[in-house]
Structures are given as C-alpha cells and as structure tokens.
Amino acid sequence: MISFYPGPSKVHKDIGAYMQEAVQSGILSQNHRSEAFKELSFDTIELLKLKLEIPSDYWIFYTSSATECWEIIAQSLIRKKSAHLYNGAFGEKWMEYTANLTGNTQKIEFDINSIPETKDIKIEDDCDLICITQNETSNGTQLSNQFIKEIKRQNPEKILALDATSSMAGVYLDFSATDICFASVQKCFGLPAGMAIMVCSPKAIEKALAIGENKHYNSLCFMIEKMKDFQTTYTPNVLSIFLLNRVLASMANIRQTDQLIRARSKDWYSFFREDDLLIRDPASRSDTVIAVKGEEDIIRKIKSDLLKAGILLGNGYGQWAKNTFRIANFPAHEAYEIERLRELLVKII
Numbered sequence: 001m002i003s004f005y006p007g008p009s010k011v012h013k014d015i016g017a018y019m020q021e022a023v024q025s026g027i028l029s030q031n032h033r034s035e036a037f038k039e040l041s042f043d044t045i046e047l048l049k050l051k052l053e054i055p056s057d058y059w060i061f062y063t064s065s066a067t068e069c070w071e072i073i074a075q076s077l078i079r080k081k082s083a084h085l086y087n088g089a090f091g092e093k094w095m096e097y098t099a100n101l102t103g104n105t106q107k108i109e110f111d112i113n114s115i116p117e118t119k120d121i122k123i124e125d126d127c128d129l130i131c132i133t134q135n136e137t138s139n140g141t142q143l144s145n146q147f148i149k150e151i152k153r154q155n156p157e158k159i160l161a162l163d164a165t166s167s168m169a170g171v172y173l174d175f176s177a178t179d180i181c182f183a184s185v186q187k188c189f190g191l192p193a194g195m196a197i198m199v200c201s202p203k204a205i206e207k208a209l210a211i212g213e214n215k216h217y218n219s220l221c222f223m224i225e226k227m228k229d230f231q232t233t234y235t236p237n238v239l240s241i242f243l244l245n246r247v248l249a250s251m252a253n254i255r256q257t258d259q260l261i262r263a264r265s266k267d268w269y270s271f272f273r274e275d276d277l278l279i280r281d282p283a284s285r286s287d288t289v290i291a292v293k294g295e296e297d298i299i300r301k302i303k304s305d306l307l308k309a310g311i312l313l314g315n316g317y318g319q320w321a322k323n324t325f326r327i328a329n330f331p332a333h334e335a336y337e338i339e340r341l342r343e344l345l346v347k348i349i
C-alpha cells in the first residue's frame with residue numbers, strides 16, 4: 001500500500017536498509033551517555049544544519065513529538081502571555097494546550113481563504129511569545145517565509161515560534177526569521193513516528209536561561225545543559241536519530257527539494273477543478289498538503305476505491321472530516337506513485 005496520508009506517511013524508500021544498518025552497527029545497545037551516541041547526535045545535528053540551511057549558531061534538540069514541543073515552549077519560554085495566529089485545528093490545539101498551562105493567550109484567528117495583512121496583526125504588548133502554525137495540516141494552508149519575516153520585523157522584542165511539522169524538510173524555511181521552529185519526523189522527513197526536532201535561536205536560548213524554569217524533565221534549561229554535550233535529558237529514541245541521520249545524509253539540499261515539491265504541488269492544484277479545492281485563495285494553499293472537497297458520498301467513494309487499488313488518502317480533519325480528503329505531497333513520494341494516483345483519480349472522478 002502507498003500512503004498519501006499527511007502523517008504518518010510513506011516512509012523513505014531505504015528505511016528498511018537503514019534499520020538493519022542500525023542493528024548491525026551496535027548503536028542501539030549503546031548507552032545514551034556514550035561517546036558513540038554523542039558522535040551520532042553531533043553528526044545528525046550538523047547534517048540538519050547543512051541540509052536544511054539552519055544558521056550555525058542555532059541549537060537543535062530532540063523531543064518526542066511536536067505536541068511535546070508545544071508543551072516545552074509553554075512551560076519554558078513564556079513570561080507573561082503568548083499570541084496565537086492560526087486558521088485551523090493544529091494551531092487551535094497549540095493555543096488550547098498553552099492556555100491550559102498558562103491561563104493566558106491572545107487568539108488571532110483568520111480565514112482559510114484570506115491571509116491577513118501583516119500590518120493589521122496587532123500583537124498585544126504583554127505577549128512575549130508569538131506562536132504561528134506555518135503549515136496547517138488540517139486544511140492544507142500555509143504562510144510564506146516573507147509573511148513570517150514581516151511579523152518578526154514588526155515585533156523585534158518578542159520570541160517567534162513556528163510549528164512547521166508538515167513542511168520542514170519539504171519546503172525551504174527561513175529559520176533566521178524564527179526563534180523556535182519544530183517538526184515531528186513522520187511527515188516530510190519520511191521517518192516512522194516517535195520523534196521531533198526543535199530548532200532554537202541564540203535569543204530563545206538566552207530567554208529560556210533567563211526565565212530559568214526547572215520544574216519538568218523537559219524544562220528547556222535542562223535540555224540546554226545536556227545538549228552542550230549533544231545529549232538529552234532522558235534516554236532518547238536512538239533508532240530514530242540514526243534513521244534521521246541516514247535519511248539526511250542521502251537527502252538533497254532543501255532548496256532542491258523545495259523546487260521539486262513546489263513543482264509537484266502546482267501540478268496537483270491544476271489537476272483538480274478549482275471548485276473541488278478546499279482552499280480558493282491560491283496564496284493560502286499549502287505546497288505539502290493538498291485538500292480536496294466534495295459531496296460526502298463522493299469523497300467516501302474516492303477514498304474507498306483508491307484503498308482497494310492500494311492507495312491510502314488522508315481523511316479530512318475536524319470540521320472537514322467527511323467532505324474533504326487530503327493528499328500528502330512529501331519528498332518520500334516517488335514520481336511513479338504520484339502518476340499512479342493521478343491515473344486512478346482520473347478514472348474515478
């Protein structure tokens with residue numbers, strides 16, 4: 001079966017071989033304080049910086065999931081209040097988790113079909129953290145690097161955190177315009193679920209240390225202390241780190257992948273009729289998650305016919321659960337698999 005689900009999705013074609021290599025190398029039996037682990041961790045972080053063009057003075061942490069990153073940020077990086085800019089279910093969930101912990105958030109919701117003008121986005125003075133969902137997986141929308149850079153420029157004192165879970169390693173992200181940027185690995189990295197990476201600017205590190213929150217195993221201060229030596233506060237998912245390392249080593253530079261993904265998304269958006277696309281505004285459409293809408297029974301039939309032919313589409317999410325499906329446009333998908341999906345869709349639709 002080929003999975004076009006937007007996460008977990010089809011894994012990288014060589015994952016099986018890399019898993020075997022991990023077992024044979026002996027790394028899975030190594031202690032996470034060992035030199036062998038530290039070397040693997042260091043090398044993986046260097047590869048992330050190289051392949052994704054992350055500034056060299058940024059820090060990278062391993063966490064268990066994007067959800068954990070939401071929690072770490074809420075615990076360790078907010079002095080007073082956070083502002084949340086979103087138009088879908090993941091951005092809303094991030095806001096809710098944060099509100100549960102801090103009791104204080106500013107919500108800035110916007111329509112899936114119109115990105116607000118940055119000059120109209122007024123972050124309240126007492127907000128010291130801005131949370132933005134760059135790629136909203138639930139409805140297939142995205143915000144551009146330019147937009148994020150402009151928000152940052154207008155709020156130079158504040159820390160900007162970006163949820164790039166379903167875009168990092170798929171499209172080029174300007175990390176220098178963010179203080180925190182995180183993603184779990186089961187989306188564009190093409191890895192099995194169970195790990196995320198969190199990228200932090202020197203300014204974010206400085207702020208975490210100044211706040212000094214130290215109540216949790218995943219308090220950012222503790223993570224920083226351990227990461228000085230490329231380690232983690234708890235025994236990490238060493239297999240995942242190993243697989244990430246190998247996938248990164250075989251990966252093209254992100255600028256190249258970005259071109260491929262954008263070319264493919266352009267093809268997808270012209271493949272469907274305008275009326276069948278959930279997102280009408282072309283500027284809002286995601287390059288990595290394509291959302292298609294229709295009558296409930298038609299959507300159900302498309303999904304079940306494709307499943308019989310060995311292809312899994314993503315269900316709709318939240319309010320669009322029944323009248324949309326989603327197609328992941330991730331780097332692990334091969335051209336011939338996309339071609340096969342198109343041929344089948346042409347017959348069904």
Ligand SMILES: *Cc1c(COP(=O)(O)O)cnc(C)c1O
Nearest residue numbers: 065066067090135137165166184
């Ligand atoms: C998938 C996803 C998450 C949740 O990821 P987990 O690894 O399950 O925590 C968060 N945000 C976005 C935008 C996502 O697509």
